[in-house]
Amino acid sequence: MKAGFFNTVAYAGPWTNNAWPTPPVLCDREAGSRTMRQAMDQTLLADELGFDWVSVSEHHYSPRILTPSPMIFAGAITQRIKRAKIAVLGPLLPLSNPVRVAEELAMLDVMSEGRIVVLFLRGTPNEVLVYRANPDETRDVTQEGVELILRAWTEPQPFGWEGRYFNYRTVSVWPRTLQEPHPPVFSSGNTPDSVPFAARRRLGLALSFMPLSSIKQRVDLYREEAAKAGWEPAADDVVYRFFGHVAETDEEARKNIGDNKVDLRRIFAMNEAMLKKLMGNRAELQMMEKPFLFGGPAAVVDQIGALREAGVGIMDMAFTWPGISYEQQLRSMECFASRVIPQIRAL
Amino acid sequence: MADATPAEMKPGTLEADGLRVHYLEAGSGEPVVVFPDRDGELFDSLLGKLAGCNRVIAFDLSAGGTITPRDVAAELSQGLPRLGVDRYAVMGVAHGAALALAQAIVAPEQIDKLILLSPRFAQSAEAVANLAQVKAPTLVLVGTRDTSGSVEAGRLCREKIRVCHLSFVYDAGQAIAADRLEACADSIADFLEQGEQFIIFRESQMIRP
Numbered sequence: 001m002k003a004g005f006f007n008t009v010a011y012a013g014p015w016t017n018n019a020w021p022t023p024p025v026l027c028d029r030e031a032g033s034r035t036m037r038q039a040m041d042q043t044l045l046a047d048e049l050g051f052d053w054v055s056v057s058e059h060h061y062s063p064r065i066l067t068p069s070p071m072i073f074a075g076a077i078t079q080r081i082k083r084a085k086i087a088v089l090g091p092l093l094p095l096s097n098p099v100r101v102a103e104e105l106a107m108l109d110v111m112s113e114g115r116i117v118v119l120f121l122r123g124t125p126n127e128v129l130v131y132r133a134n135p136d137e138t139r140d141v142t143q144e145g146v147e148l149i150l151r152a153w154t155e156p157q158p159f160g161w162e163g164r165y166f167n168y169r170t171v172s173v174w175p176r177t178l179q180e181p182h183p184p185v186f187s188s189g190n191t192p193d194s195v196p197f198a199a200r201r202r203l204g205l206a207l208s209f210m211p212l213s214s215i216k217q218r219v220d221l222y223r224e225e226a227a228k229a230g231w232e233p234a235a236d237d238v239v240y241r242f243f244g245h246v247a248e249t250d251e252e253a254r255k256n257i258g259d260n261k262v263d264l265r266r267i268f269a270m271n272e273a274m275l276k277k278l279m280g281n282r283a284e285l286q287m288m289e290k291p292f293l294f295g296g297p298a299a300v301v302d303q304i305g306a307l308r309e310a311g312v313g314i315m316d317m318a319f320t321w322p323g324i325s326y327e328q329q330l331r332s333m334e335c336f337a338s339r340v341i342p343q344i345r346a347l
Numbered sequence: 348m349a350d351a352t353p354a355e356m357k358p359g360t361l362e363a364d365g366l367r368v369h370y371l372e373a374g375s376g377e378p379v380v381v382f383p384d385r386d387g388e389l390f391d392s393l394l395g396k397l398a399g400c401n402r403v404i405a406f407d408l409s410a411g412g413t414i415t416p417r418d419v420a421a422e423l424s425q426g427l428p429r430l431g432v433d434r435y436a437v438m439g440v441a442h443g444a445a446l447a448l449a450q451a452i453v454a455p456e457q458i459d460k461l462i463l464l465s466p467r468f469a470q471s472a473e474a475v476a477n478l479a480q481v482k483a484p485t486l487v488l489v490g491t492r493d494t495s496g497s498v499e500a501g502r503l504c505r506e507k508i509r510v511c512h513l514s515f516v517y518d519a520g521q522a523i524a525a526d527r528l529e530a531c532a533d534s535i536a537d538f539l540e541q542g543e544q545f546i547i548f549r550e551s552q553m554i555r556p
């Protein structure tokens with residue numbers, strides 16, 4: 001099992017307003033700047049502690065994640081850490097020019113000496129509102145964008161693209177990625193009907209914030225579809241992103257978390273009618289009573305064993321949770337690295 | 348262009364010195380000579396759309412025989428002026444690409460544009476050398492799901508032909524025009540109208556004045 005540190009780059013100042021979009025006036029300028037410094041420190045710590053990769057993601061208009069452009073933060077990371085892989089999980093294609101995304105990731109790959117990993121996503125339901133996107137089309141737009149980016153990374157000659165959602169007459173990306181033919185690419189399997197695309201295109205499968213039973217179901221489907229396409233995924237082809245909190249004992253972990261919960265439906269703070277309209281063809285969002293991984297080292301190792309049995313080979317863990325301070329996150333990371341990582345290597 | 352009413356194709360026969368070939372014709376405007384695939388399929392809907400703005404003449408050479416593409420080209424370059432076609436675009440579909448390429452090489456003074464859809468031709472040293480002789484601006488369309496060898500042929504065209512644009516038609520297989528009719532028809536129409544300048548988009552990006 002490989003361990004990834006998901007750097008959410010969450011706003012360092014106090015905030016209790018769950019509205020989305022969150023009014024910019026609530027962003028204290030100095031706290032915004034401190035967020036970036038702390039997030040970079042945390043990234044350096046993750047590299048020192050032996051995490052296999054550090055990841056960033058793209059979200060908009062909210063203090064939960066201050067990297068609307070994950071490429072910029074990933075670019076800074078490439079110049080600070082020299083060991084761990086840098087996972088950009090991931091650019092939101094319905095909100096992007098995919099050729100630009102291909103160019104920026106190629107830059108990151110050469111800047112990082114070939115340590116980039118990428119997952120292309122369609123965004124959370126509310127994010128279609130950011131730069132205009134039709135919620136009923138985001139999956140198809142994302143899949144076409146993936147095909148275009150893969151072509152842009154591998155085609156030896158300049159080319160045009162006559163797509164359904166994208167149309168370019170001149171594409172010729174420089175620099176080429178250092179990794180050949182291109183960085184490892186993951187595709188979301190959060191909605192069951194997205195899984196066959198990942199398998200058919202021989203991409204990795206990325207899952208997030210779902211119960212163990214759903215993870216197993218998606219991985220089984222992925223393997224079935226991959227077999228139909230004539231290949232067999234390895235453990236490293238399946239990544240799972242989640243929240244985790246590790247303390248010295250189960251009791252301490254329970255105390256730190258308290259009664260705080262994460263309700264993905266409430267994150268968007270929208271009324272039912274609006275949410276229904278935005279959900280399009282997506283799976284239901286989950287209420288999370290506690291972090292996916294939770295407890296003292298022994299309990300967490302057991303939970304990771306179950307995750308491995310479900311078919312996951314790479315964990316992408318965020319140490320954030322409502323009520324958990326920055327200092328508590330650092331302690332949790334250190335505890336995880338010293339007491340858990342050595343025991344999960346062989347899983 | 349894509350909204351033009353598909354025109355009805357009318358049959359005709361062209362007799363050159365040693366060749367008697369049937370063709371289907373529709374539309375009026377700048378002429379486009381088409382060589383369909385060797386199975387004789389004429390891609391009716393695509394040609395119908397193109398005939399909304401162009402005079403389309405599709406030759407049926409499915410009967411085959413031993414005559415070479417160069418010989419066909421030599422005969423047609425003699426015969427086409429008798430149909431009032433002196434300067435024209437030529438389009439080859441799949442195996443018809445070899446005939447279209449031969450036409451472009453044998454009668455360069457007649458050909459103002461070359462279009463290849465899902466091109467398939469033997470990539471011999473001679474064929475590769477011939478590509479360098481093509482003078483007409485060229486458009487090659489290949490489907491992203493095409494595994495017949497068209498992608499490699501298209502890349503070779505892009506590399507060897509002096510002015511060649513290779514475009515991938517997303518989610519199309521070998522039957523490219525059947526899979527993504529509008530995508531093919533629109534890009535071909537743009538190319539027929541603007542030649543190599545078809546890469547310049549002219550649609551306004553203004554949302555409201």
